[in-house]
Amino acid sequence: MKFLALAAILGSAFIVSCTPKTPAVTGTQTINAEHLAQGKNIFENSCKKCHDLPNPTDHSATAWVGIMNSMAPKAKLNEGQHQMVYDYIVSVK
Numbered sequence: 001m002k003f004l005a006l007a008a009i010l011g012s013a014f015i016v017s018c019t020p021k022t023p024a025v026t027g028t029q030t031i032n033a034e035h036l037a038q039g040k041n042i043f044e045n046s047c048k049k050c051h052d053l054p055n056p057t058d059h060s061a062t063a064w065v066g067i068m069n070s071m072a073p074k075a076k077l078n079e080g081q082h083q084m085v086y087d088y089i090v091s092v093k
């Protein structure tokens with residue numbers, strides 16, 4: 001029993017540490033300044049590897065959904081990073 005309890009604790013710690021801090025692409029989470037700052041950081045570091053850094057204001061929020069759906073896998077972003085980058089991009093006016 002002791003071992004099982006320990007395994008359960010370790011197991012849940014592992015799940016927590018591997019879960020992105022922001023929920024997946026659902027659109028219901030609160031977007032705070034830290035979330036956007038992280039999105040900006042990821043955007044600036046991951047999106048200029050293959051081409052110049054795109055200009056967020058060049059595309060509509062709707063167009064960015066499709067662009068991010070094709071670019072996030074290229075930039076190897078996880079769901080949380082994908083969402084942060086998207087939210088940052090559409091926050092730029």
Ligand code: HEC
Binds near residue numbers: 047048067077
């Ligand atoms: C592995 C290389 C690679 C990475 C990393 C990458 N892109 Fe791209 N991107 C491309 C290629 C290739 C094209 C042009 C062909 C295409 O549209 O698929 C492109 C095109 C684009 C376009 C133009 C699309 C259009 O319809 O005009 C935008 C905007 C863009 N990328 C944004 C991003 C963003 C934002 C990121 C970071 C999340 C990113 N890209 C990361 C390879 C990459």
